[in-house]
Amino acid sequence: MPPDLWDLHALMFKSRCFEEAVRQVWWQGKISGEMHLGMGEEGIVAGIVSQLQDGDAMALEHRGTPPLLMRGVDPLALLREFMGRPDGLCAGMGGHMHLFAPALLAASSGIVGASGPAAVGFALAGQSQRPGSVALAFFGDGATSQGMLLESMNLAVVWKLPVIFVCKDNAWAITTPAEGAVGGNLRARAEAFGMPAWEVDGRDVTAVWQVAQVALQSARAGNGPAFIWAHCIHLEGHFLGDGLLDMLRRPVYSLQKRGWPMLKSFLRPKGALWGERIASLRQVLSNVAAAQAQTNHHDDPLTFSRRSLKAEDPARLAQLEKDIREKTRQLLASALSEGQPA
Template identity: 40%
Template sequence: MYEQMVTARYYEERLQEEYLEGKQPAFDISAGPIPGELHLAAGQEAAAAGVCAHLRDDDTVTAPHRPHHVAIAKGVDLKRMTAEIFGRETGLCKGKGGHMHLFDPDVNFACSGIIAEGCPPAVGAALAAKKRATHDVAVAFLGEGAVSQGGFLESLNLASVHDLPIVFVVEDNDWAISMPKGRVTDVENCAQRADGFDLPGVRVDYDDAIAVYDAAADAVGRARTGNGPTLLDVQVHRRMGHFMGDAEAYRPEEDAERARRLDSIERLADDLRQRDVEDDDLDAIRRRAEERVDDAIEWAKEQPEPDPEAAYEDVFANPPENWPRRPATSTGGDD
């Protein structure tokens, strides 16, 4: 878990450097090697590492628009993910999806830029696993700003009604874009949403990978043994803006300082030291993680950009010539 977390943290820091190239001093979102928005998850690594430690490749994971730490914890190909973020031909989606729409079928991972949109597909994967009796599970990650969305609430309902093998993981970073949690939800913590759907709701009150691991062991274990869904609410701390270029004028400095102080990676490092892991070993893990990230970024930047004509491929609007077409007939008002 420690190696996954330091990999994810360094990955976000390096992406920040690459992203800001050409966008300063006057921020231009269209400039630089990574145009468009970029949402980074520095400070939220413990939720992903603690949950995904219990998962297998055949288990399905969906993530929101802040997905890289979850993808790394699930085992998504780091080089191809990075190529996708840079819009390169060898990316996971041929450079067409960008960082919010990553898809790796080798480890059953997907994400979406639409709030709470990962919940319904995860429920579908859980329903399929139950019907096939595979003992696979699904996990849907979302932010606390998504807990009032219909996609999330309907997914909770369907998962409960059908007793599905799924875990919903709310990464509660206290901010729904620029809105503090207290202004967008009326419950003390998001785990209480489970009460209305007759399923367990569990809250991890502090950003601790071991505490998340323990809570996830129960939740994933319940799902895998046919005992139904769980809603897991994990307190995390966003160390960067909602998106790169966010001036965060809405955020009190003491809140940002608290996020820096309550660092889950340093907490886990202290736990490891108490278990007689030497600093040299921790340093070796960090060096290995940094080398892996640097290699992935350099590899991605060397990859070819897609042919502009490829924009017309893999889309429904332009089916191939042999695509089966529905006859152009009409029988009137019943169509």
């Protein structure tokens, strides 16, 4: 049966609104440390997570908020966690990167590549304790050459483990472009390990859903792991306050903060040759341009789903989004008005 785009859009939009609220709280200084959002990845996450069943597991990386929300974690517990509160999902000790929802068999880690071994562990346990279940491993392109991830893929094939390896490829690992760090073709790599692999446009939630359906069926039937390579963008750059995006969004502030140190190092009497300095400066400018391309709303998965739904029933779409916005507003208000628990 084809997926219901209304349901998938609602999942994606809930996640988007929640992360917009998180962004607001972070800029207010009420969340300490870094904050990596999944804005731009929702098409990939919704297309896959919406098909999980009881007993399935998720091993997540530093962008764990959308999958956890879509799997049903209490958003208030998540927001409290990010704010470091003792009544948060992990008693305020995990922050946004190290989350654990035992009832949903979901765990995240900020160690790049660690979702591979964690998913293999989930799948190994699932094979004997929850036959027919699967484990997801979500990771970015920056993790694809990590030894532990490649070892996990190999082990999953050898032991025929029901793992779905999902690469959410935005073509960047912080400021390192994938073309300078990832050799070969990721689909061919996975196939070389002996697992079926698909490449899909992560902006298109329906396309992801369809590929994931085949991958999940295969893993549940005992055929071993599968690999999904999905392309996406990150609308907020690598993390909130991303320096490259900041140069575009707050040029005056950025010039004050970064312009003078950059000029000083550029003009230093000792150091690199002039040609190298100019090349470095050019590299920074081209990274800023690339960061802007990452935030192109034409590539937003919500723009994609909205286009189809608007054509079908604009009033229904407006109402759906209004309701979700209102619920998120109430959630945020209640989180911000709470005192610390005794």
